[in-house]
Amino acid sequence: MPHSRWTALAVLSAAGLMTVLDGSIVTVAMPAIQHDVGFSPAGLSWMVNAYLIPFGGLLLLAGRLGDLLGRRTMFLTGNAVFTLASLLAGAASSPGTLIAARFLQGAGSAMAAAVVLGILVTLFTDPAGRATAIAVFSFTGAAGASIGQVLGGVLTDTLSWPWIFFINVPIGIATITLGAITLPRDRGAGLAAGADVLGAVLVTSGLMLGIYTVVKVEQYGWTATHTLGLGAVSLALLAGFAARQATARTPLMPLRILRSRNVTGANLAQMLALSGMFAFQVLVALHMQKVLGYTALQTGLAMLPAAVGIGAISLFASARLTSRFGARTVLLAGLTMLISAMALLSQIPVRADYVTHLLPPMLLISGGGLVLPALATLGMSGARESDAGLASGLFNTTQQVGMALGVAVLSTLAASRTDGLLTAGADQATALTSGYRLAFTLSAALLLTAFLIGVTVLRRPTPTQLAASGGYSPVTHPSKPAEPTSWP
Known part of the structure; x- marks a missing residue:
């Protein structure tokens, strides 16, 4: 177990690194993508937004589903979705296909990222090991953005822009394979223990709409009807979610x-x-x-x-x-x-x-x-x-x-x-x-x-x-509770 849990940490960190990398690796390749795929200047922003919106919007739902269906299952499924979406993104030849693939990447990232910390803290039960594990995982996230910008430039210049997506495929396959071997099995509580469908719809739509509103502020401005209107709808959806959680028999987020x-x-x-x-x-x-x-x-x-x-x-x-x-x-x-x-x-x-x-x-x-x-x-x-x-x-x-x-x-x-x-x-x-x-x-x-x-x-x-x-x-000091x- 001591050896396998550190291997599992490497798997979790690799998945976390891919998630962070994919948020930044695209930025330096966007001019080449625009030229080859035919994006309009306005449409090109969706290369980033199509990933960010489902990633941020689905995290809470994915975390709860991890508790219900099993965090290992959610992590492996998320990595499979992300890997397949990366293959589709690299092979895309039209803006619509590439945006759809980026959306799937964001969804897969949310499924995997939402449960990583939950898996980590159950793997490491000793204080020293747990502190080191959290530090290692935090390191991969901190370094990911900088590495992504450098790696994106190198791959785009030496190979071509599709390789910023294709490189995820072998890493994803290795992560899934090693994760299936090293990650602890957990059954989860089952959907009956917390399958709050209405709550899931409210929070996911509220978060996605809210993030969409925020990322479009630069285009429309804070006082525009577009911003104020969608922002109000987003807040109403989230308020409805909060009210639902207070009354639901099996709330999504107790x-x-x-x-x-x-x-x-x-x-x-x-x-x-x-x-x-x-x-x-x-x-x-x-x-x-x-x-x-x-x-x-x-x-x-x-x-x-x-x-x-x-x-x-x-x-x-x-x-x-x-x-x-x-x-x-x-x-x-x-x-x-x-x-x-x-x-x-x-x-x-x-x-x-x-x-x-x-x-x-x-x-x-x-x-x-x-x-x-x-x-x-x-x-x-x-x-x-x-x-x-x-x-x-x-x-x-x-x-x-x-x-x-x-x-x-x-x-x-x-x-x-x-x-x-x-x-x-x-x-x-x-x-x-x-x-x-x-x-x-x-x-x-x-x-x-x-x-x-x-x-x-x-x-x-x-x-x-x-x-x-x-x-x-x-360890708590004995003289100070x-x-x-x-x-x-």
Whole structure:
């Protein structure tokens, strides 16, 4: 068992890496895809949106189905769907076929990603092993976006764009084969224990519509009828879902899970933190290219310290620090680093020097390697074992929503500030920099709010709750009892 569980971790991490890679690997290949397949400029955005919408919208449903049908079954099925969809995407010769394949990829990713944490915390029951496993899994996610952009460029230039999809096929087959051998079998509670069809329809349609509304904000604007109307419908669907869960005999998401302050607090903090962190990744890259004149390759290399720092800390330091000081303390330390990074970027000059003005924030962003594993630890520790798949799906859902909201909101506000200054007569570099400064200031505010949630809401899990959930926490100090994680 000790050997097979680490092999299983490698399988789970490989699947997680594919999921993250596929969200970023497409971006650098989009010009070639547009030329060969015949996308219109407006239609090309659906190469990303067709993946993001089902991925974010189906996570909660997939997590609950994992609890009912078996998390191993859900993981393997999701990888099979993703692998088949990748083959279809690489062979696509029309925009419609490629968009449909991307939608299937997003659905398969949601099925697999929703249950990964639930499987992980049941595989690793010892504190040290569990902390290391979460750190390794977090490392693959942190490194995935950067690797995807580099790998996408290499495959597109040396082979052709279909290979950004074809490369998933052998990896997917290997993941399914090894997963079938190494992942623990779990029967699940059965559909009769929680097959809330109406709740599934409400939450899935509400989330998908909400994510669609957010990703189209840049095109329509925040006050457009399109945005306000669809946003209102999305909120109504989600409100209907909440009401349904309070009255259904077998709810899709038992509201009891939200009574855990660690589950609720970790998900809120994650959504806020990732809104700021993901906006950093996008906006710093734009600043380097549009203001400082960096090439795409120079931008990737310039951002490498952040990616390497996040990966190294999550892989080599996070588990040890969590074992010694506790996940909550590690989370607050990581958030402090991120807040400091955004505070520095909010003062960035128009003619910024890399070593003086950009490298220090890049190094401080490494705090993300502390934040992400700590949030995963705290979020999963507040759930029962029977709800592990649901908690994993919920955690992944708030992650995707946080990233989508962060980019949409902060990019739109930065663009509005820039447009206003350009209209007033400012030069383009000054106007762009001012817009980015505003976005970085707001990112710091989001991260500060996440910090306050960590201070006021999150608590060290009790040993009983850890045993019930499979979550990780350091050994409670005998002279200081662990604090409860339920709301007072």
